[in-house]
Amino acid sequence: MTDDTNSIELATELTIAWLSNPNTRTSADDVPAFLQSMHAAVSKLGGEQSVDAPEAPAQEFTPAVTSRKSLASKDQIISMIDGKPYKTLRRHLATNGMTPAEYRERYNLKVDYPMVAESYSESRRAMAKKIGLGRKPGQTIQKGAEPAAAKPRRNAKPMATADAE
Known part of the structure; x- marks a missing residue:
C-alpha cells in the first residue's frame, strides 16, 4: 500500500466514524465535502503536499x-514598521509579534543593527558604571580625587588621677 492509499483509507475510516x-x-450532500476535508487534514498531518493548495x-x-534615516538621530530610533520614534524597539516589536532577529530579517538589516537609541545606551552604560557594574571581583570603585590627608590626632589631655588629689 502507498502513502496515498493510507491517507484515503484513514480519511474514509474517520468519515465512517x-x-x-x-x-x-x-x-447526504455534506458527506463528500467532509470526506475531502478529512483527506486534506490527514494528508497534511502525514507530510504530503496537496496538489490543490499552492505554496503562498x-x-x-x-x-x-530607510535604515539610514532610522538611525539618523542619537536620541531615538525610527521604527521601520510604523515610522514612529522610539528609545528602544524591543517592546514595540513585541506588540507587533516580532523578535529583533525577525525584524532584522524582515527589513534585510545587518546583524549588528541596534535596537536601542545611542544616547539611551550611553546613559544606561554610565549609570551601570556609576553603581559599579562590570567590575572584576576584587576591584574597587575609583573615586574622582584622592581623599585629603587625615588630620593629625590631638594629644589627649592627661586625665586627672586620684593620686593628684
Whole structure:
C-alpha cells in the first residue's frame, strides 16, 4: 500500500466514524465535502503536499523609512514598521509579534543593527558604571580625587588621677 492509499483509507475510516456517531445530524450532500476535508487534514498531518493548495508566496514588506534615516538621530530610533520614534524597539516589536532577529530579517538589516537609541545606551552604560557594574571581583570603585590627608590626632589631655588629689 502507498502513502496515498493510507491517507484515503484513514480519511474514509474517520468519515465512517463521524457518520456512525448518533449525535451527528447531516445530509447526504455534506458527506463528500467532509470526506475531502478529512483527506486534506490527514494528508497534511502525514507530510504530503496537496496538489490543490499552492505554496503562498513570501510577503514583501516595505519599510516606513530607510535604515539610514532610522538611525539618523542619537536620541531615538525610527521604527521601520510604523515610522514612529522610539528609545528602544524591543517592546514595540513585541506588540507587533516580532523578535529583533525577525525584524532584522524582515527589513534585510545587518546583524549588528541596534535596537536601542545611542544616547539611551550611553546613559544606561554610565549609570551601570556609576553603581559599579562590570567590575572584576576584587576591584574597587575609583573615586574622582584622592581623599585629603587625615588630620593629625590631638594629644589627649592627661586625665586627672586620684593620686593628684
